[in-house]
Amino acid sequence: MYDRIVELLFEIGIDTSHASPQTTFRELAMDSLSMTELTVMLADDTSPLPTGWTLDTTLADAAAHLTPCPTTPR
Amino acid sequence: MSRPDIAVTGLGMLTPAGIDAAATWRGVCAGETTAATCDQLAGLPVDFCCRVPAFDAAQALGRRIAHRLDRSTHLALLAAQEALRDAALDPLAWDAARVGVVIGSGLGASHTWESQGRELHERGPGRISPLLISMIGPSTPASEIAMACGAHGPALATGTACASGATAIAVARDLLTTGQCDIVLAGGTEACTTPLITTGFAQLGALSTRRDDPATASRPFDQTRDGFVLAEAAAVLVLERAEHAAARRHPPRALLAGCGSATDAHHPTSPHPQGRGIKQAIRTALADADLNPHDVRYVNAHGTATIQGDAVEADAINALLPHGPSVTSTKGALGHSLGAAGAVEAALTILSVQHSLIPPTANLDTPDPAFDLNLVTKTATHERVSAALSTSVGFGGHNVVLAFRSA
Structure with a gap:
């Protein structure tokens, strides 16, 4: 799921050129609006929707909290 | 009552004739026409319009800003950038509390309204962007310009249909003559050449129907005129009291009298x-x-x-x-x-x-x-x-x- 998160972050205009699993959302200059947007975009990929993320969550921790939902089409 | 002269010290615009004021002025003075058939309007009763030449909003504004905003706000931001450069103003040096922004629009974020409406009907509510509401606000172009350049005075939107851009300039004049602001960025923006909006005007009978020769369709004051051609554009002026412009030794282009x-x-x-x-x-x-x-x-x-x-x-x-x-x-x-x-x-x-x-x-x-x-x-x-x-x-x-x- 890490790769999928990075892919979606790029899609919403976040600079992911220096992203790594240890990077936090805050370090990517994300704000509450982009966090909400990412969550909504992940709705097709995960079930249930991610909860408990903060701007200080790392991308690796975020990915670990997600359960892929392969039956839902993108 | 004596009122201070208002100086126009900068201007910027993106129009179908070009993505800056110089290109637009050249095209307009040469009498060049810009209407053309538009792929996005294919199959509709009126399938042509005047579009701003292609530009890379992501490169010009940054990918994140471009992603978050409607095309009408992209145009307004770029026009404001050009106007500020033209006025030789440095936002880091100005008294931000004394700088206002007034931007008019007839219809607002047409592209976003239309594309998100389509998403709702075709793919359901889960596909609606959480950015939607902030993208479609009538005041978004003004507030985004204020954010981009650090203008902390009033940021206002005017809505008087096809006079909205002119009303914005009139309101800016009042902000300056009453002493509420020292500098105001004022103008209008519209990105409305969408299938729904074009068809709406066509159904009203307001548009030219010269599908066979779009370039000659917009014929103001001509005996054979048959309606207007829908276009997109943005323009922003920098206005200051003349004494304010003189104090910073910037010559006005003209006076708003x-x-x-x-x-x-x-x-x-x-x-x-x-x-x-x-x-x-x-x-x-x-x-x-x-x-x-x-x-x-x-x-x-x-x-x-x-x-x-x-x-x-x-x-x-x-x-x-x-x-x-x-x-x-x-x-x-x-x-x-x-x-x-x-x-x-x-x-x-x-x-x-x-x-x-x-x-x-x-x-x-x-x-x-x-x-x-x-x-x-x-x-x-x-x-x-x-x-x-x-x-x-x-x-x-x-x-x-x-x-x-x-x-």
Whole structure:
């Protein structure tokens, strides 16, 4: 799921050129609006929707909290 | 009551003739037309429009900003950037609390409304962007410009249909003359050439239907005119009290001498048949600018190329300015960009005053013999323009006239 998160972050205009699993959302200059947007975009990929993320969550921790939902089409 | 002179110290615009003011001025003065068939409108009753040439919003504004905003705000931000450069203003150096922004739009974030509406119906509520609400607000172009350049004074939106851009400039003048601001960025933006909006105007019978030859479709004041051509554009002016501009030694391009606003209070889409509102707005602008009618050397007319609209405006100009100033409608070249048009045409009028050059009305081959106007056709004319008017008219009966003088 890490790769999928990075892919979606790029899609919403976040600079992911220096992203790594240890990077936090805050370090990517994300704000509450982009966090909400990412969550909504992940709705097709995960079930249930991610909860408990903060701007200080790392991308690796975020990915670990997600359960892929392969039956839902993108 | 004596009012301070208002200086126009910068301008920027993106229009179908180019993605900056210089390209637009060149194209308009050359009488080049910009209407063309548009792939996005394929299969619709009217399938052509005037679009701003391709530009990379992500590169110009940054990917994140571009992603978060509607095309109409992209255009407004880029026009504001150019205007600030033109005015040689450094936002890091100005007193931010004294800087305002006023941006008008006729329809707002048309592309976003339409695309998100389609998503809701085709793919469900889960596909609606959480950015939607912040993208479609009428005041978003103004607030985004304020955020981008650090303007902490009032950030306002004006909505007077196709006069919105001109109203924004009139409101900016008031913010300056009343001392609420020292600098105001004012203008209009519109990105409306979508399938839904184009079809809406087509159903109303307002658009030209020359599908076989779109380039010649926008024919203001021509005997064969049959409606307007929808366009997108944005223009922003930097306005300051003249003394403020002088103190920082920046020469004005022209002076905003006066403004007149009036409402027909007559019909949702048709002008008052005797031009009650436009005549009142012209009179008010002249009085506000302390100009006699014969002082006016040039009128950049609203002139959309509708049968009735052009006739009412021609009658008003002829009645109130019977000495026969030169008259142009730049919509022959650029089409009608609704809420941006008043700001685009104000900018073009300023350039005429500054450069003593009056652009022609593109596609005006046979002036309607019913009009007694001194219409400029085919080629730009060199003429000293000591004072000029820019007229704007909007659905709902909105009329706004801006008067400019040479600096």
